Amino acid sequence: MHALGILDTPPEAQFDAVCRLARTLFRVPYAWISLVDAERLWCKASAGIQFGPTARDAAFCHHAILSDAPLVVEDARSDPRFHGVALVTGPQGVRFYAGLPLMLRPGLPLGTFCLADTVPRRLSEDESARLSDLTAVVVAQLRHYEARVASETEALRRRASEEALSQASRNLTLAEQMAHIGHWRVDLASGAVTWSDEVCRMHGRAPGDPAACIEEALSYYHPEDRGRIAALVTDARERRAGFSFKARILRRDGEERVIVSRGICECDETGAAAALFGSAQDVTEMDRAQAELQERTARLRASTALLDATLEHMDQGLMMVDEAGIVRVCNERAIALLDLPRDLMRNAPTFDEVRRHQIARDDFARCEAALREQVAHGPLPTHPRTYERERPDGTVLEVRTVPLPTGGAVRTYTDITARKAAEAQVAHMARHDTLTGLPNRALFRDSLDRRLASQRRHGGACGLLCLDLDAFKAVNDTLGHLAGDAMLREVAGRIRAVLRREDLAARLGGDEFAVLLGGESDAAATAERLIAALREPVDLGGQEATIGVSIGIAVAPEHGLDGDTLIKRADRALYRAKSEGRNTYRHFAAAMDRAAEERRRLELDLRLALQRGAFALHYQPVFDLAGGRITAVEALLRWNHPTRGRLDPAAFLPLAEETGLVVPLGEWVLRTALRDARALPPEIRVVVNVAGAQLRQHGLPGAVRAALAAAGEPPGRLELDIAEGALAEAGGRLADLADLGIGLAFDDFGAGASSLGALRRLPFGRIKLARALAGDAALPQASGLLRAVVALGEALGLEVTAKGVETEAQLAGLREAGCTGAQGFLLGRPVPFGELAPMLGEAVAFPGPRRSRGA
Structure with missing residues (x-):
């Protein structure tokens, strides 16, 4: 960042525009771009928020810059890393944060692009993608800075280079003459060839008189080498890769020289091959001396007993063939791997005799056609070559042939059966x-x-x-x-x-x-x-x-x-x-695509509704069947949709659960219900339903504690309804909730298959009967089952409340069975909080007898 010269620079319109766009696009109050120095964080641009240099370890961005992935904090107050950060505790009141590192290149982050909101939330996949796109725009601007600095540096470098170029050119000419090394270049578009003076001398030409084209240059190579060199040049051009070779050239005066040439492929700005550039060294004398030394060394080693002992203890099979094609060395491992007759090998056979024996015994059908022809009829290669061969017994051999300087070759045979099996196993496991x-x-x-x-x-x-x-x-x-x-x-x-x-x-x-x-x-x-x-x-x-x-x-x-x-x-x-x-x-069916699109639109509407406060609570009274008074009110969520009108929970809660939006929505319900409870008589409880997704959150007990504290209400004022289907998500959080002192009710009892086990082990204080049980309360044949359920609750010390009471006959049946409480349309429909007051003051006289507790 110091090299880019961007720290402590004035505001710039392009960065501020990105922040304003992010603020509008994601509907958040804050967006900013931070640059992170060694010890501090500096705000380059922002929208909706202003702050000066900040200590690095006291900022969200300190964490965001440490990873390639986005840092998303859904609720900073419940995150121990950030709940004490100034942006969270201060007037900005940040709850949600999302930041992406500004990667100038992999491993080089300069800062972060950040969003923040005052309410907890999550980012959808689409939002994450849009955030990545905006981050890319910021990175592009930073790369503009980098390009400008690089351009200025390059200009200085070029001036210095031009001053040294002429001197370097003179030095290069002298160095080439001393080392017998020259350089060459082939322009692939025009075919023009450039030789240094030393390359011209190697080819017997006057300095400054190079070959006119690549075809003329190739014509200097020995006919036996010419095709190989042409193939290397073609391959280098096609693969845009380097190459090297050793070959013979024939001067115009008939003298044969040996050169070593190394080349690279130059590419243009589009990546296409533009030219071949390389060096050439005359190694004729060096090569002759080296060949003589290698010949003497090879013959010496072949004649020593130490070599024989080494060969016999090798894990590889080894066979050495001289320039006449006679097998001079074949160790025991090669005889065993190839299953060769000892009588044959004892008489110094030719390599062709060994090969004919192998062809008669082995199946080469699995080899490629070219390799099969080489194995059956071709001479030993003049360059190193390796191939794999599977023998009839399943053994896989790696066969490597290395030519000897004096002619002939050394061939090794390595048993790679276990390695091939392991590679096959790894490949299988990967897929x-x-x-x-x-x-x-x-x-x-x-x-x-x-x-x-x-x-x-x-x-x-x-x-x-x-x-x-x-x-x-x-x-x-x-x-x-x-x-x-x-x-x-x-x-x-x-x-x-x-x-x-x-x-x-x-x-x-x-x-x-x-x-x-x-x-x-x-x-x-x-x-x-x-x-x-x-x-x-x-x-x-x-x-x-x-x-x-x-x-x-x-x-x-x-x-x-x-x-x-x-x-x-x-x-x-x-x-x-x-x-x-x-x-x-x-x-x-095509309707499924439409349903998915409808679901997507509803999800977007749901997110917007949560941000804009489009939800409301209605309250349904819960009556004590003994005294006829309201003992609790259940908070029921309603959504005032802009086009569909008022929606009941069944229309959107399943989607909220799937998307995780039920968590912030549930927290809003909890806070709102407890705030409304302050206007209720102290003896009336507030009942709030809790979804399975909320129970999965480790922070649920803390959220309940915070909502009680914010409302100033005692724990006993709150009761949470938990349906049986959500119990699997609870883990140990039910015990933590019960420790707060709030009430817990087992909702929809009788609708599942594991209710009894749950009642025995979980800290519930109340059973709320499923609507189906209350609906059957008026039927004589259902009275026994209803009494048994109520008796179960009494045996466990639990209050029993019925839901969905809609007729006088149902109410009478429930009272007769011994239910302690009831709610339903018969007793009171859900109404806005302001309409509860007329229902709270008077007792209701319920008709019919009521069974006494314990009867």
Whole structure:
């Protein structure tokens, strides 16, 4: 940042504009751009907020800059890292923060681009993407600074370079003459060749008289080397890569010289190959001396007993062939790996004799055609070469041939069977699920994309089934994760058994599976077979468990011809199958896209409503059936939608739960209800419903404590209704809530299957009967069941309240059964808080007898 010269600079319109745009786009009160120095944080631009240099360790941005990923703090007051930060405790009142590091390049963050709000919230995927886009705009401006500094630096460097260039050119000429090294360049567009004076001398030409074109330059190479050099040049041009070679050149006077040349490919600004540049060194004398030395050394080593002993103890097989083609050395490991006859090897055979023996015994059908021809008939290569060969017994050998300077070659044979098996296992594990052995998400997606690409070219159809297990979570929760793993393995086996060979099944993660149907398959028939197979009970170590499966079906090309679209639509069909009863299947229909779009619009409306305060609370009275007085009021949420009018919770709470918006919405209900409670008589409780998503939040007890403190109400004034379906999300938070001193009520008792177990172990003080039980209260045949439920509550020391009372007969039946409280349209409809007052003062005389407690 100091090099860019951006710290402590005046405001700039482009940065301020981004902040204003972010503030409008995300509907937040604050947006700013921070630059983070070693010890301080400095605000480059902002909208809605102003602050000066700040200590780095006292800011959100200190944490955001330490990671490549966004830092999102949904509620700073409940986050121990930030609850004491000045932006949170001060007049700005920041609750929500989202910041992305300003990465000039990977590993080089300069600061952060930040959003903040005064209410807790979350970012959707779309919002996260837009935030990333705006961050990219800021980074682009920073790169403008970097480019300007680089340009100024480059100008200074060029002036210095130009002054030294002429001197360097003279020094280079002298150095090339001393080292016998020259340089060359080939312009690929024009074909023009440039040689330094030293390269001209190597080729027997006068200084300043290079070859006219690349074809003329190649003509100097020995005919046996010319094709190889031309291929290297072509390959370097096509791959835009470097190269090196050693080759012979023939001067015009007939003298043969040996040169070593190294080259690189120069690319233009588009990345296309523009020129080849390299060096050439005359190594004729050096090469002759080195060849003589290597020859003497090789012959010396071949004749020593030490070499023989080393060869016999090698883990590799080794065979040395001289320039005449005679096998001079073959160690025991090579004889064993190649299964060679000792009589043959004892008589110094030719390499061709050994090769004919191998061809007669081994199967080379798996080799490529060119390699098969080389193995059968070709000479030993003149350059190092390595290939793999599988023998009939399954052994895989790595065969490496290294030419000797004197002619002939050394060939090694390495047993790589174990390595190849390990590589195959690693490759399999990277593409398959380790638990079930099924293909994983990556392999499944590759297979789907290949199938759809083939379908786009050749036509046809294919089906995609997305599967989600029903009731699998109950297996994990009740029997443990080991049993859950065993269940998943059994599910995978049953899926395989149902499918045909051309079908592909995969585990995408958790209890999600997918099937790609091959050929002309009946997707519905396959789904029915899968449902039938997976509904059968599974024996999990002596305990029987039963699950089901919901399936969504999408078919190409009818529902799309790209993987993303097909998967999305199969998922929507799966969602419909789950919402319509589970353990069934549904085909994708266009209406599902419309429903998804409607759901998306409703989610956006819900977020806006939460920001703009478009919700209201209505209160329904709860009566004591003994005294006829109101003992509690239940807070019920209503949404004043701008186009749909007033919406009851059933129209939007399921979506709020799915998206997590129910958490900030629930906190608003809690705070508002306790604030309203201050105007109620002290003996009347306020009842608030708690959703499963709220129970998953570790901060729920703290939020309740804070709401009570803000309203100045005692804990006993509040009662939380918790439905049975939400209990699985509670963990140990029910005990923490009970420790606050508030009331807990088991809501919708009788609507599930585990109510008794929950009542015995959880700290409830009240049972609220499901509407179905209250609805049957007027039926003579239901009176026994109702009395039994009430007696259960009495035995456990719990109050029993009935919901949904709508008739006098129901009320009489509930009183006769011994219920202590009731609510419903018969007794009072939900009304705004201001309309409660007339209902609070007088007692109501209920008709009919009431059974006494304990009777």
